[in-house]
Amino acid sequence: MSAPGLRERKKQRTRDALIKVALELFTTQGYERTTVDEIAEAVEVSQRxxxxxxxxxxxxxxxxxxxxxxxxxxxxAARPPEEGPFDAMRNAVLASWDGVGDAIHEVVPVELYLRNFLMIESTPALLAAHLRRSSEMEETVARLVARREGLDVDADPRPRIAVAAFCGVMRVTGQMWGKGTDRTLEAIRALTERYLDHLGPALSLHWREPGTRD
Amino acid sequence: MSAPGLRERKKQRTRDALIKVALELFTTQGYERTTVDEIAEAVEVSQRxxxxxxxxxxxxxxxxxxxxxxxxxxxxAARPPEEGPFDAMRNAVLASWDGVGDAIHEVVPVELYLRNFLMIESTPALLAAHLRRSSEMEETVARLVARREGLDVDADPRPRIAVAAFCGVMRVTGQMWGKGTDRTLEAIRALTERYLDHLGPALSLHWREPGTRD
DNA sequence: TTGTCAATTGTCAGTGACTGTCACTAGCCT
DNA sequence: AGGCTAGTGACAGTCACTGACAATTGACAA
Incomplete structure (x- = not known):
């Protein structure tokens, strides 16, 4: 368990190096302007x-x-079963924003992760890939939510619907965070809470009179 | 206005031919297994x-x-201003499903359009592109909704949030339609109505007891 | 009708992502 | 030590896409 062997360690080092170099190059020169050959050469491995x-x-x-x-x-998955699906998802997102630092830190500085996220959102090819990945994620989450509630995802469309709405808002959150000026983890955490609070009211018809402002 | 000239007509014919041939090949052989050279050759133009x-x-x-x-x-855009944003979007979707036949028919048979849609949903590369296109669409729709309601999209996040939730549900609808057996226009219309009805209730916490079944 | 202009197209050469193949090197295990 | 095999590099090839230039062909005026 504790002895991965030289071979394994070498592979892990190569992998980490590739990630690090790639992200560094992507975020400085841009994704499109970085070739795979360039990354490979910097790590001294072949393109293959x-x-x-x-x-x-x-x-x-x-x-x-x-x-x-x-x-x-x-x-x-760790959320207590008493929580409704929305609260569970909401709290899970907030909790994972808190834990993100530790999880990432072992590979690269958190700051590089945030820059990387901005790059994804602003590079068309990567944005497309990101959205597809997100939609796969939605499927996973829908199944998880269905299980919590003791429902069958294939018979009851409500889990998928709820998750789709939720994830839609999360995507807007990421987008708006990217457009803003405060590119910190705290900022995205705050936006997450604020935007999710708007979801319920936004469904009602009467926006003009009361209006949860901003 | 009525005389597009030989040059224009020729271009239009080439364009239509490329679309028709491409979709035919994509839906029969699959997108990945069709090369651009193949399409160009079938229409007798160069790849360039x-x-x-x-x-x-x-x-x-x-x-x-x-x-x-x-x-x-x-x-x-044609929806009456009295309608709330959700009703407007909902009715617009339903109306456009009804009008889709006429709009498409001039280029290819509607059946080819439906097959094409299924192909997009089941081809990873196309699904990614589709989702990115959809997210651009969301931006457009959010601006439209904001204008209807007299709001500023950049100051008030509610239009984007509402649209994101709505579009999320629409995407699930398309997905579920693809997984089902009734691949008709009527079927997707019906699903649209049904799923949108679930959106409000799905946000509430108590799914287990009352439960709008199915 | 004819000649000129400009739009459209084909050809060619090149780049970059990705894949299959095969020989080779280096950890691993007995 | 020596055989086994995972991991690697070198090479050739496919496919999407682009820039440059030359050839073609409608459009339009003289």
């Missing part, structure tokens, strides 16, 4: 080896994102 | 010419989708 570690150039850009997503799923 | 009509192989796969999206935006 890069593609043995990552199925595509895209995949390496999502290496950190994957960690965060897993963190969220773990957090959701 | 294909790329003068479509910026990418993906783009031609979304040619019909674009028409439908425009139809929806038109329908939404």
């Amino acid at each position: 080896t890069f593609f043995r570690y990552f199925a595509s150039k895209e995949e390496v850009a999502f290496a950190l994102q994957r960690i965060v997503e897993e963190e969220f799923v773990r957090a959701l | 010419t294909f790329f003068r009509y479509f910026a990418s192989k993906e783009e031609v796969a979304f040619a019909l989708q674009r028409i439908v999206e425009e139809e929806f935006v038109r329908a939404l």
Whole structure:
């Protein structure tokens, strides 16, 4: 268990190096302007080896994102069963924002993760991939929520519907965070809470009179 | 106005032929297994010419989708201002499903459009592109909704939030329609209504007891 | 009608992501 | 020590896409 062997350790080091170098290059020069050859050369492996570690150039850009997503799923699964689905998802997101630092920190500084996230949102090809990954995530989450509530996802559409609405708001949150000026973890945490609070009221018809302002 | 000239007509014919041939090949052999060279050859133009009509192989796969999206935006803009944002979006979707036949029919049979939609949903690369397109669409719709309600999208997050939730549900609808057996326009229309009815209740916490079944 | 202009197209060469193959090297295990 | 095998590099090939330039062909005026 504690002795991974030289071979394993070497692989892990290569993998981490590829991620680190790739993200560094992506965030400084831009994703499109960075070639796989360039990354491979910087780590001193062949291009072919890069593609043995990552199925595509895209995949390496999502290496950190994957960690965060897993963190969220773990957090959701850990929520007490008394919580309704919405509170559970909401609290899981907030909890995973808190835990993100530790989870990422072992590979790269958190700041690089945030820059990486901004890059994903602003690069069309990566945004597309991100959204597809998110939709796979939605499926996972819907199943989790259904299980919590003792429902069958394939017979009852409500879990998927609720999750879709929830994730839609989360996506807007990420977007708005990227557009803003306060690019800190605290900022995105605060936005998450604020936007989710708007979801219920936003469904009602009468926006003009009362209006939860801002 | 009525005389587009030989040059224009020729271009239009080439464009239509490329779309038709491409969709036919995509839906029979699959998107990935169809090369651009193959499409170009079938229409008897050079590969270079294909790329003068479509910026990418993906783009031609979304040619019909674009028409439908425009139809929806038109329908939404045409909704009476008394309708609340949700009713307006809901009715616009339903109306555009009704109008889709006419809009598409001029290029290809509707059945090909439906097959094409299924192909998009089941091809990872196209699904990703589809979701990105959808997110651009969300932005457009959010602005439209905000205008209807006399709000500023950049100051008030509610339009975007509402639209995100709505579009999330619409995406689930499309997905579930694809998984089902009744692949008709009527079926997707019915699903649209049913799923949207679930959105409000799905946000509340108590799913187990009352439960709008199915 | 004819000649000129400009739009459209084909050809060619090149880049970059990705894949299959095969020989080779280096940890691992007995 | 020596065989086994995972991991790697080198090489060739496919496919999407782009820039440059030359050839073609409608459009339109003289």
